[in-house]
Amino acid sequence: xxxTPSNMVPLGTRAPFFKIKDVVSGQLTTLPDEKMVVGVVVxxxxxxxxxxxxxxxxxxxxxxxxxxxxxxxxxxxxNDIEGYPADNPDEMVxxxxxxxxxxxxxxxxxxxxxxxxxxACTPDFYVYNSDLSxxxxxxxxxxxxxxxxxxxxxxxxxxxEDMLNKVPVSEAQLPSQGCNIKxx
Numbered sequence: 751x752x753x754t755p756s757n758m759v760p761l762g763t764r765a766p767f768f769k770i771k772d773v774v775s776g777q778l779t780t781l782p783d784e785k786m787v788v789g790v791v792v793x794x795x796x797x798x799x800x801x802x803x804x805x806x807x808x809x810x811x812x813x814x815x816x817x818x819x820x821x822x823x824x825x826x827x828x829n830d831i832e833g834y835p836a837d838n839p840d841e842m843v844x845x846x847x848x849x850x851x852x853x854x855x856x857x858x859x860x861x862x863x864x865x866x867x868x869x870a871c872t873p874d875f876y877v878y879n880s881d882l883s884x885x886x887x888x889x890x891x892x893x894x895x896x897x898x899x900x901x902x903x904x905x906x907x908x909x910x911e912d913m914l915n916k917v918p919v920s921e922a923q924l925p926s927q928g929c930n931i932k933x934x
Contacts, residue, residue, distance in 0.1 A: 754871040754930035758887060761921060766866035766883040769828070772854035773839045774846045779824060779854045782882055789913050790822040790882070791906070794864060794874040794931065796829045797845050798836040799900065801928030804895045806849055808903045813853050816910055820934070823853035828864035829872075829932040837932070864931055871928040877909050877919075885913055888923040896915050 769780045781790065793809065795802045815822040829837040839857045841918040846855045857862055867876060879887035886909035905924065912919045 755925040763884040770856040788820040792876040794869040799872045799929040828858035830934045885919040889926040
């Protein structure tokens with residue numbers, strides 16, 4: 751396992767378009783979506799990464815907290831499933847059901863979405879406002895497996911709260927860190 755930081759895409763970047771099937775519902779998920787929302791959090795995650803496993807409880811809590819405030823969440827797995835079979839769509843469905851995901855979990859089979867977002871690691875978080883302009887990219891919080899820092903989602907929560915309150919999101923943002931995306 752190689753500790754990889756996220757690429758810090760320039761703030762203000764427009765969210766790349768995608769249309770991918772949710773492995774649980776079988777429904778196509780599109781960004782941008784037809785319905786207007788306050789914002790959307792795009793998360794690159796996977797099943798096998800210990801960094802993702804560590805933050806899953808907080809990802810679920812945050813998504814539940816902000817869902818009623820018109821913040822959409824979308825999780826995407828872009829890993830090569832030939833080399834990492836634990837990340838295949840059947841296993842993704844099991845993980846989503848185990849954690850009761852209230853958001854779609856998409857399989858980026860071609861890895862084109864991860865490339866378009868310049869995603870580098872799992873977990874990797876991107877927050878876009880209603881104009882689909884990037885206002886935050888980086889870490890959930892300071893917690894990593896074994897570092898004894900609280901798993902509280904403070905960085906991601908602060909960005910979402912600032913966006914909801916129409917306060918500029920601080921540009922002082924720290925990259926996420928985790929397993930590198932497993933490219934084909």
